[in-house]
Amino acid sequence: MISGSAISFAYGSRTVLDSVDVSVRHGEVLGLVGPNGSGKTTLLRTLYGSLVPTTGTVYLDASTLQELTARQVAQTVSVVVQETPGDLPLLVSDMVLLGRTPYRRTSGRSAESDEEIAADALERVGMLASATKGFDELSGGERQRVLIARALAQQTTHLLLDEPTNHLDVRYQHEVLDLVRSLARSSNHAVAVILHDLNLAATYCDRLLLLDHGRVVAAGTPSEVLVKEHLEPVYHIDVRRLELDDGFQLVFRAAPGRDRQLRNTDAVDPGRRTTLRP
Ligand SMILES: Nc1ncnc2c1ncn2[C@@H]1O[C@H](COP(=O)(O)OP(=O)(O)OP(=O)(O)O)[C@@H](O)[C@H]1O
Numbered sequence: 001m002i003s004g005s006a007i008s009f010a011y012g013s014r015t016v017l018d019s020v021d022v023s024v025r026h027g028e029v030l031g032l033v034g035p036n037g038s039g040k041t042t043l044l045r046t047l048y049g050s051l052v053p054t055t056g057t058v059y060l061d062a063s064t065l066q067e068l069t070a071r072q073v074a075q076t077v078s079v080v081v082q083e084t085p086g087d088l089p090l091l092v093s094d095m096v097l098l099g100r101t102p103y104r105r106t107s108g109r110s111a112e113s114d115e116e117i118a119a120d121a122l123e124r125v126g127m128l129a130s131a132t133k134g135f136d137e138l139s140g141g142e143r144q145r146v147l148i149a150r151a152l153a154q155q156t157t158h159l160l161l162d163e164p165t166n167h168l169d170v171r172y173q174h175e176v177l178d179l180v181r182s183l184a185r186s187s188n189h190a191v192a193v194i195l196h197d198l199n200l201a202a203t204y205c206d207r208l209l210l211l212d213h214g215r216v217v218a219a220g221t222p223s224e225v226l227v228k229e230h231l232e233p234v235y236h237i238d239v240r241r242l243e244l245d246d247g248f249q250l251v252f253r254a255a256p257g258r259d260r261q262l263r264n265t266d267a268v269d270p271g272r273r274t275t276l277r278p
Pocket residue numbers: 011016034035036037038039040041042043
């Protein structure tokens with residue numbers, strides 16, 4: 001389990017996470033949702049030690065992150081983040097074998113077992129046939145799947161993903177999240193995933209944390225969190241929830257009467273000067 005209580009973080013003097021309580025439990029998928037800039041990525045980065053909270057402590061099982069070496073963390077937590085090392089001249093197979101790095105004693109050749117693990121991971125994301133291609137020859141969605149394979153090859157018990165469905169077509173959005181959920185269900189992984197698509201979050205997450213301006217606005221099951229009363233003030237959009245036999249579907253519509261930041265140019269006062277300087 002990864003957990004943190006009262007996690008705060010500031011970039012310089014600007015607080016972007018304010019006393020957030022979070023726990024990512026084994027056997028479940030926790031979804032982190034919220035508008036752009038609400039602090040989701042910052043929170044995720046504190047959970048694997050890429051950022052150290054200004055206040056609060058993150059625990060990985062019984063230890064604090066600070067008590068563990070980078071290798072111990074890498075053997076326990078795998079991460080799929082947005083930054084793709086796009087221009088690296090690596091084969092797809094090499095990229096996935098990087099997931100085996102935390103287990104290597106020397107920087108020598110990969111063991112046969114590592115290659116089997118990497119092949120298995122590629123097969124699980126439907127990319128085995130591309131193993132000998134260059135990573136930089138792949139489309140955005142194919143790269144994303146390979147990065148997920150790299151995380152699988154790392155064979156950890158915790159998996160953190162930042163918008164893993166970005167670039168994926170609708171079939172792979174569902175396949176990847178189905179795979180992620182099955183890791184939680186059948187392998188007892190603790191999984192946290194940042195998602196912008198709230199309907200995908202409702203379908204694949206067991207619990208959600210809704211963030212806004214670095215604070216937790218709501219936490220609970222998707223059915224508890226994804227309600228009009230929580231979503232409309234946070235996203236400034238009209239929300240309808242359609243109850244279905246097997247769940248619910250959210251439908252969104254721009255809210256003309258609301259305080260919207262993206263305005264039509266004709267609504268802007270023509271006499272007002274616009275400047276890039278503060
Ligand atoms: N390196 C940085 N330096 C300064 N401020 C930053 C930095 N990274 C992020 N921020 C700011 O911190 C706040 C939270 O950013 P964060 O990336 O965590 O949000 P997010 O919810 O993941 O956003 P998005 O949905 O757009 O990816 C934003 O206001 C952002 O501008």
